[in-house]
Amino acid sequence: MIDQSTVARIFDSAEISEVVSDFVTLKKRGVNFLGLCPFHNEKSPSFTVSPAKGIYKCFGCGKGGNPVNFIMEHEHLDYVGALKYLANKYHIEVVEKELSPEQEKKKNDRESMMIVNSFAQKSFTENLHENSQGIAIGMGYMRERGFRDEIIKKFQVGYCLEGWDAFSNHAQECGFKKEYLVTTGLSIEKENRLLDRFRGRVIFPIHGIAGRVQAFGGRILKNDKKSAKYLNSPESEVYSKSRILYGIFQAKKSIVQNEKCFLVEGYTDVLSFHQAGIENVVASSGTALTADQIRLIKRFTNNITIIYDGDAAGIKASLRGIDLVLEQEVNVKVLLLPQGEDPDSFSRTMGASELMEYIEKNESDFIVFKTNLLLKDAKDDPVKRANLIIEIVHSIAIIPDGIIRAVYVRECSNILNVDERVLYTEINKIIHKVKADSWKNEQRSNLPSDQEREKLPDNSAFLRSANECDGEERALVRTLLNFGSEILFSQKDEAGNEEKLLVGQYIIAELTNDELESINPLYQLVFDQYGENMEKETFNAKTFFRDHSNEKVNQLAADILSEPHQLSGLWTRKESVIETEEEKLVLIVPKLVNEYKGKKVRLLMKDVMQEMQKAQDTGNSDRMMELMKQKMVLDQIKNAISKELGNRTIS
Template identity: 80%
Template sequence: MIDQPTVARIFDVAEITEVISDFVTLKKRGVNYLGLCPFHNEKTPSFTVSPAKGIYKCFGCGKGGNSVNFIMEHEHLDYVGALKYLAKKYHIEVVERELSPEQEKQKNDRESMMIVNSFAQKSFSMNLLQHKQGMAIGMSYLRERGFRDDIIKKFQLGFCLEEWDAFSKQAINSGYKKEYLVKTGLSIDKENRLLDRFRGRVIFPIHGIAGRVIAFGGRILKTDVKTAKYLNSPESEVYHKSRILYGIYQAKKSIVQNDKCFLVEGYTDVLSLHQAGIENVVASSGTALTPDQIRLIKRFTNHVTIIYDGDAAGIKASLRGIDLVLEQEVNVKVLLLPEGEDPDSFSRTMGASDLMQYIEQNESDFIVFKTNLLLKEAEDDPVKRANLILDIVRSIAIIPDAIVRSVYVKECSAILNVDERILYTEINKIIHKKKEEAWKRNQRGDTNRINESAKLAENSGFLRAANDCDLEERALVRILLNFGKEVLFRQKNEEGTETHVLVGDFIVAELKNDELESVNPLYQMVFDQFGANTGNKQFNAKTFFRDHANEKVSQLAADILSEPYQLSGIWTRNESYVETEEMKLKDIVPKLVNEYKGKKVHLLIKEVLAEMQKAQESGNPDRLMELMKQKMVLDSIKNAISKELGNRTIL
């Protein structure tokens, strides 16, 4: 970890226009700067940088944040990596917290393995380009496949000589330790002798997200040997095959620009599509698709097209990958190539524009694809057809978003000629069963509760739509950030001394006293952390949340700080009107808090009424009487709040 004084210094010196100007041409417009957004294609500038607020905001794609967020997004680094990037730019020495001996060894081991991998990549590339054997065997194969020099260089392809230990000897003689050659899987320790794992193979280096080589894939060229055609590095401290995708480093910028990712199977598929001009492509390298790999793609886009070749058996085995993509709330389409073709062979038959046109015209929605594929098997067999419908229903039930589910239900109903109500009944059964299982896990104290909370924080955008109080809570957060330290009113204590009540103190106290919590963990985090700093005179809510270590919190702060300093429709509906927030804080803040309380009471009343209906239908008079009493209490609270609001109707 980087110590806090260093982090603070980095934020102080990393002037946002200076940081962003390294990547975007900015032109001054009033007090702000304007440029073309680097995160999506646009012709009219909508990317705004505010030096005064220290934030950027694109009003086209919605991305925003501070200097560190920009580097994280643009360079695809984590929080610490972005801090180190800026520290290097401004010549700031990074002082990291002292690690335990075990942590220090692990860190050193990882770095040593990365260095060994880097050496191996350079050695293999040199073999391919300059060694007689590499040129005669490796380069001949690549030329036969039609790969150009720029693609070979871009992906740092190489060749491992056919001798049993040529690379291992070279590495040892160059000063690299046997321990790290074995740990990376480059060498195999057999009877105290090092042997080259990839001997006689064309080498495909596998790059991590930051561009460093973390592993290798090797293809054997001989046809008369009893060994796997492709061989990958084994799992290690630096390489976890389920968490990485081949080509992600070379593709990430194009994926962001096109807001789309093509997913293929093999190394040469990626190379061929790049050579054809399509760069937003990655491969699962022959392994089954994993949730971690999908989440990796989701860092750059929510749109994936899976490209399958004409092998029907392979396609059916890969259908689970589609369900995994849906589960991660990613929009998925499928492209089935003509029989006998794969992305490698097919991309060499046409140019980039023709290929893109073919993809756009032939990619299909997963429901259409999966249904048509399975219908061929079912034919007129009613049992197989019923199983097909259940299979499709299970896929739809995986989708978290109810609106997206409803669209797919309608589509599935039309294709299969099945009543929508029947599909919804089956889907609801599956969802109910999953919720029941989740509840049982939670009752047992399952650690999944922690993971679910983290998932909620990551999907705050989805929560806004599901949060009935989002309008009021967002307004409260905005006032805390912009006016939390302003004086709301003055009051006298028991000794008769006049004290100031600040806006933030009032809001936090009101929420705490009535035990009001948001279903949106980001809003709640702002309320909690503001409350924890109410007595801190040095606390500045704007910079604290803008520069927050949690990327989602700083994004939220940037979004809110980029909004105008005026009230939203919450204060203009019902023909009420106020001027700017700053001028009317004394009126606005108590009204907003009461509006929020009123909304919460209104939602509780709705819940009680629903429970009363159930109690009446089930013939439970005792429960009904208890609920009627609860409603009377809530009605009295609602009336009291309405009086405070000047008899405004609470919606």
């Protein structure tokens, strides 16, 4: 872990316009800079960099954040990787925290395994190009498949020699420990002897997103029915097959440039597409598609086309897994190749432009594809058709975007000859159930712990829409960030000393005293951490949350800080001669807090009235009396807040 003082030095040194200008041509516009967004195609610049605020914001695609966020997004690095990138740019020595003995051992073991994998890749590649057996057998196979030298070298394809222990012995002679050869899966220990896992196979190194070799896939070249055609490295500290995609390192740049990713099944499918001139392609390597793999692709694009061969049975087995793609808010299309063809063989029959033309002409939306595919089986069988409708409804229901859902409902209604209203009824049932379950879980767990908040759930968008106080709470967060350190009230005590109450102190005190908590953990985290840090002399809310290690928090801060300071009509009075927003704080902040309290009271009152109706319907007089007392208390609070707001009605 990078020492916090080093992180602070990096944030202090990384000037946002300097960082961004390494990748984007910026032009001065007033106090800000303007340029074309590097994250989406645009002709008119909407990408703004604010040196004063230390943030960037694109008003076209919505991306924004601090210098570290920019490097993470543009260079596709994780948080630590982006920090190290900036440290190198500004010549800052990275000091990492001292690890516990267990952490140190785990880190060293992981690094040792990566070094062993790197050695193995170089050894296998050398075998393929320089060893007589490798040239005759391994390279002979690659030539037979029609792969050119530049493709073979690009993917560092290799060959593991025949024999039980040729590689294992060579690795040990070079000083590599037995334990790391075994934990990486390169060797298998049997009766105190190491045997080569991949002996006699062509080797396809599996690279991580940064280009380091994490694992291997090996294809057997003999007709041996007892041995698997393809063999992969086992799961280890450095390799999780559900979280990596073959070819992602070689494809990531092209995926970003083309705003699309093609997903195929095997290693040679990827190589063949690259050889045909299409580089934005990755493979799931025979594993069922996982949410982690989808999120990995989503780091580079929201558009995926899954390419299948003509095996209908295999496609049907994969359909449910593809629902994961829809759930991750990714646009997914499907391409079914002609019978008897696979991506490898098909891509070798045509050039890049011809292949792209075929794909664009024949790919179809997943939902439509799935509907037509299942419809062939259902035919006129009413039970099968009913099951088909349920299957399609579930797939459409998990699509988060309402407009896209509506388009699919219309298309599927036409294909299935089912009234749209029937489909909507079933879809709404599913959506409401999911939201209800999510809401219940949120209420049951109340607010998350500090550790849980640091991770923050992926359904923040739903929480915002489900939170009826979102507007008021976001306004409070905005006020804390922009004006929290401003003086709200000032008075002298009995000794003549001036006492100051800051905006942030007032807001946090009001929220704490009345035990007001947000159901959105993102807002609550801001309130909690503001309260914990506001008494520190060095605390600056803007930089604290803008440079927060949690990406969701710093994204929220960037969004809010990039908003213009506009007053609500509620605070504007015709007779007012106050010129600046800061000067209006004494009017704004108490009203803002009371508006929030009023909204909370209204929601509580709504719940009480509903409960009173239930009590009346069931004739429960004791419960009715209890609720009437609660209503009287809420009425008193409502009247007090209304008085504070100038006798405005709280409805």
